[in-house]
Amino acid sequence: MxxxxxxxxxxxxxxxxxxxxxxxxxxxxxxxxxxxxxxxxxxxxxxxxxxxxxxxxxxxxxxxxxxxxxxxxxxxxxxxxxxxxxxxxxxxxxxxxxxxxxxxxxxxxxxxxxxxxxxxxxxxxxxxxxxxxxxxxxxxxxxxxxxxxxxxxxxxxxxxxxxxxxxxxxxxxxxxxxxxxxxxxxxxxxxxxxxxxxxxxxxxxxxxxxxxxxxxxxxxxxxxxxxxxxxxxxxxxxxxxxxxxxGGKSPNIILEDADLDKAIKASVSGMMANSGQSCNAPSRMIAPNSKMEEIVKRAVEAAEGWTPGDPASAKMGPVVSEAQWDKIQGLIEEGVKEGATVVKGGHGKPEGLETGYYVRPTIFANVTNDMTIAREEIFGPVLCIIGYDTEEEAINIANDTEYGLAGYVHSGDIEHAREVAAKIRAGYIYLNGAQMDFTVPFGGFKRxxxxxxxxxxxxxxxxxxxxxxxxxxxx
Missing domain, CATH: 3.40.605.10 (Aldehyde Dehydrogenase; Chain A, domain 1)
Incomplete structure (x- = not known):
């Protein structure tokens, strides 16, 4: 002690x-x-x-x-x-x-x-x-x-x-x-x-x-x-x-020309690391409807590697407190009530982890940007996947939030990624899985x-x- x-x-x-x-x-x-x-x-x-x-x-x-x-x-x-x-x-x-x-x-x-x-x-x-x-x-x-x-x-x-x-x-x-x-x-x-x-x-x-x-x-x-x-x-x-x-509710735009293997693995890792308890986590994946089935499948597969357990050896630990666990569970339940589809994880503790504030790595598909889970900062390992038909729609969804801390863009063409990044109203934009750079300013727009x-x-x-x-x- x-x-x-x-x-x-x-x-x-x-x-x-x-x-x-x-x-x-x-x-x-x-x-x-x-x-x-x-x-x-x-x-x-x-x-x-x-x-x-x-x-x-x-x-x-x-x-x-x-x-x-x-x-x-x-x-x-x-x-x-x-x-x-x-x-x-x-x-x-x-x-x-x-x-x-x-x-x-x-x-x-x-x-x-x-x-x-x-x-x-x-x-x-x-x-x-x-x-x-x-x-x-x-x-x-x-x-x-x-x-x-x-x-x-x-x-x-x-x-x-x-x-x-x-x-x-x-x-x-x-x-x-x-x-x-x-x-x-x-x-x-x-x-x-x-x-x-x-x-x-x-x-x-x-x-x-x-x-x-x-x-x-x-x-x-x-x-x-x-x-x-x-x-x-x-x-x-x-x-x-x-x-x-x-706070943040950061958009993560997967463009039509993105390398899906790299983009989805990086996106899921960014969401699940630290048990989702990062203000700049890419919590809203905005993905093309034309590739939605493949993207959801890849996201679920990527999340399989994030297994909660004893912090001494596991890839994912618990969330910080009982109050935080309760908040996350309440928002997962709200997502289900509002019509989102749980494709990975969901309510409750992972099997075999009854002690400790462990959360099941959770992915929601069929999310719309007006749902509670797309508006509120969950601060847990919960990824929301939102579909779009046009690039303009994707950018509008990205900016339709009271937050503006971070944003993510994935594209096979760096110039394309830069063009989309310029349209996102947020203080720190990550392109194609780039890591944080301590030499450049970090902070947010809006709230x-x-x-x-x-x-x-x-x-x-x-x-x-x-x-x-x-x-x-x-x-």
Whole structure:
């Protein structure tokens, strides 16, 4: 049992001001794996005070020195990566291959990309006689999710830290173990006191306190659109910047000229990985009716390889919690009621997996875009296949959603794929199974959020612009 009941504030592990604790449930066993403390507004006040006290020194530290600290963090993180991967498996059920690979290793990608971006970033630019200076925004509040716990922490931490900001962080109370280990890494690497502060707790208490706090200059939130709206409303009275990466219901257009073998395998893998718990998952496959029978058959065959089981050895683990399992089951039932056809999986737990929050990899055919399962973010291993007759219809279906986080296009002709991608209203488009690139901006249109993460574009979220007129009179 992990006992992670202290908070990391001002460079020290301290006792929380309240006495409430919360058991963290291992979703594979349905048993407690550890406990954390639930913070209070007073704990947030203490963390903000520490971050505020550290800000002036940190913002005045040279960029070379901040890069040096980040380099030490990278080396320390490498030595703890296996511990962090094990924590991710325990807290949110990621199978070992995923936890040890993309889940844990993503942090190193963000750190190294951040260093390169910092070296190339123009913190000062001249416009005739004037200079524009980009300065750190101040104390940043992070509220991060459970589905890619370390990835989302690192994606925010790297640009904030390298631009000279200080941080108050609330990880998800559902999956807080990896964040605790992340704080240990920062401490061991010698990050100055107060630059990063960790307070565990729930959204209505600690999350709300961070969003509303007068001493926090911006808040970066990743989670559901509903929760993002709440964060923005609580932040509004203090006129702080709010950066949000929210939900998605990403379209995946299979064009008539696509290589079906490659396209369907990539699409099903993208949907089933992480048990479907990715905001950018290709959850709506938009496929030509002329090839529908073959596409459905191939999708079912591809899903056969995604067998749930013990995260230590299986390709797919459980979903994160009982509440998430219940939500997914309810939406599967709704899909059946509304007339979609289950061609793979369906309601209930997989045979032989009565313990653990396991979901049967599920594929719906005969889905129309007005069905609940095509409108709502299911956040589980549930793929909806929607038919189209013309390419124009496919693009209209793709854009007929309140979300705009990601989109996918498969075509045998790259120029054709590019033309269709240009018509999709989403922030990140993947062509022909391309992998995510940490050097380009990630974020959404519409109700999928605002602002961008990853690479140099993320730096702008943590900087204020200062114009100095008459800086160079001779000009």
């Amino acid at each position: 992990r006992d992670y009941t202290k908070f990391y504030i001002g460079g020290e592990w301290i006792e929380p001001k309240g006495a409430k604790t919360l058991d963290v449930i291992n979703p594979a066993t349905e048993k407690p794996a550890g406990k954390i403390s639930l913070g209070s507004e007073s704990d947030v006040d203490a963390a903000v005070a520490a971050a505020r006290a550290a800000f002036d020194d940190w913002r005045n530290t040279s960029l070379d020195d901040r890069i040096g600290v980040m380099s030490k963090i990278i080396e320390t993180y490498k030595s703890r990566a296996s511990d962090i991967a094990a924590a991710i498996t325990e807290e949110m059920g990621a199978p070992a291959w995923l936890a040890e690979g993309p889940q844990a290793m993503s942090a190193l990608g963000h750190f190294m990309t951040g260093i390169k971006a910092a070296k190339d970033f123009a913190f000062e630019e001249d416009y005739g006689a004037s200079r524009v200076v980009k300065e750190p925004i101040g104390v940043c509040g992070f509220i991060t999710p459970w589905n890619w716990p370390i990835n989302q922490i690192a994606a925010k931490f790297a640009p904030a830290m390298l631009t000279g900001c200080t941080i108050v962080h609330k990880p998800s109370e559902i999956a807080p173990f990896s964040a605790y280990l992340f704080a240990e890494v920062l401490h061991e690497a010698g990050l100055p006191k107060g630059v990063y502060n960790l307070v565990n707790g729930d959204g209505p208490t600690v999350g709300a306190a961070i969003a509303a706090h007068d001493g926090i200059d911006m808040v970066s939130f990743t989670g559901s659109t509903r929760a993002g709206v709440d964060v923005a409303q609580k932040a509004a009275p203090t006129v702080k910047r709010v950066h949000q990466e929210l 999928s959020g605002n602002g961008r993460e990853f690479g140099r574009h993320a730096f702008d979220e943590f900087l204020e612009l200062k114009s100095v007129a008459g800086y160079a009179p001779a000009a």
